[in-house]
Amino acid sequence: MAFDAEIRAALIEQVRRFVTEKCVPIEAQVADDDAVPQSVVDEMKQLGLFGIAVPEEYGGLALDMETECLVAFELGHTSPAFRSVAGTNIGIGSQALVLFGTEEQKSKWLPGIASGDLIASFALTEPEAGSDAASLTTKAIRDGDHYVLNGTKRYITNANKADLFTVMARTDLSKPGAKGVSAFVVERNTPGVSVGQPEKKMGQQGAHICDVIFENARVPVANRIAGEGEGFKVAMSVLDKGRLHISAVATGVSERLIKEMVNYALERKQFGKPIMDHQLIQAMIADSQAETYAARCMILDAARRRDAGEDVTMLASCTKLFATEACGRVADRAVQVFGGAGYVTDYGIERFYRDVRIFRLYEGTSQIQQIIIARELARAAKAGNL
Structure with a gap:
């Protein structure tokens, strides 16, 4: 649905206040504790x-893509770990059900996902299958009214808190690549499902990733999403939307870092004047602002096109590639503008520098986005639509 402008503005303001008043003051605490306080999670609910x-109809807000991106910009103004708490419910954990689930499946699980009482995760990546998702080896063999799942999923966000997993598994061993893959909702309490310990990561402390093992x-069979062999279609449809969302979060972080750079550069003095008066500092900040503005415009354009029913596969990859790479450059410049202070934990800039590195990896690496963009251009040219 297209959101009423007044309701949208009120929602954005609510999220902005929540980020400013509740999240920003405890960023360092969350990083030290490697946990987001339950009181903050409850407020997010x-x-x-x-x-x-x-x-x-299932208890959600049903935001259109443009409004979701506007919310994601605001959530990006603090440590990404906060957004990650709800991130899988917003995106890859729930959207397979939203887009392809039966009415029975939606009624059973979506209300809990919408309230936050159920945490949903997306289990695609494996020890030997990441960017090449079609090479996954987790098997789901039909046995009467059930499928028997065996395999291991890796780096699964929120797995240690998840109640549900959207799992991609190979149901037809005779079909290589994407054709033999199906999607399933697997409940955490299913016998034979276990979750490993959270990995120690470069950044985003407070957001957790774990192995998920199926034995x-x-x-x-009622838990299968869409038809047998349609799992890859489900996964790719989910990722299109997720890429726009992550692009918006990354751009929100860029906006936060620009604010930090400008405020610091106005206060910090060298050679008898604020470093903001030095042209080489101005250049780094100006480049950051130009790239961030470009990313925001790209994201909102792609989101509006998706809301209008257009195929945005290529545009989603364009935004993911540009916005996340730009965020990496902005974070690097922020460390440079802060100088030695940017390398010291007390200022929080080094934490953001580490936190944003993952943006260029998950929801498809930058290199995968380049491949998708080139592939879509080639398809358009062959169809005479370029």
């Missing part, structure tokens, strides 16, 4: 942040 992409886990 009250704001409806877990259900922003879930239809209203003869019996999953009802």
Whole structure:
């Protein structure tokens, strides 16, 4: 649905206040504790942040893509770990159900996902299958009214808190690549499902990734999403939307870092004047602002096109590539503008520098985005639509 401008503005202001008043003051605490306080999670539930992409009939806010991106910009103004708490419910954990689930599946799980009482994760990546997602080896073999799942998923966000997993598994061993893959909802308490310990990561402390292991886990046929062999279509549809969302979060972080750079450069003095008066500092800040503005415009254009029903596969990859790479450059410049202070934990800039590195990896690496963009251009040219 297209959101009423007044309601949209009120929602954005609510999220902005939440980020400014509740998240920003405890960024260092979350990093030190490697956990987001439950009180903050509860407030996110009250704001409806877990259900922003879930239809209203299941208790969600049903935001259109443009409004979701505007919310994501605001969530990006603090440590990405906060957004990650609800991130899988907003995106890859819930959207397979939203886009392809049966009415029975939606009624069973979406209300809990929307309220935040159920945490949903997306289990695609494996030890030997990441960017080449079609090479996954987790198997789901039909046995009467069930499928028997065996395999290991790796780097699964929020797996240690998840109640549900959207799992991609190979149901037809005779079909190589994407054709033999199907999608399933697997409940955490299913016998044979276990979750490993959270990995120690470069950044985003407070957001957790773990292995998920399936050992003869019996999953009802009724839990399959879409038809057998349609799992890759489900996964790619989910990722299109997720790439726009992550682009917006990354751009929000860039905006936060620009604010930090400008304020510091106005206060810090060298050679008898604020470093903001030195042209080489101005250049780094100006380049950051220009790139961030370009990223914001790209994201909103692609989001509006998706809301209008257009195929935005190529545009989503363009935004993901540009916005996340730009965020990396902005974070690097922020360390440079802060100088030695940018390398010291107390200022928080080095934490952001580490936190944003993952943006160029998950939801498809920058190199995968380049491949998708080139592929879509080639297809358009062959169809005479370029």
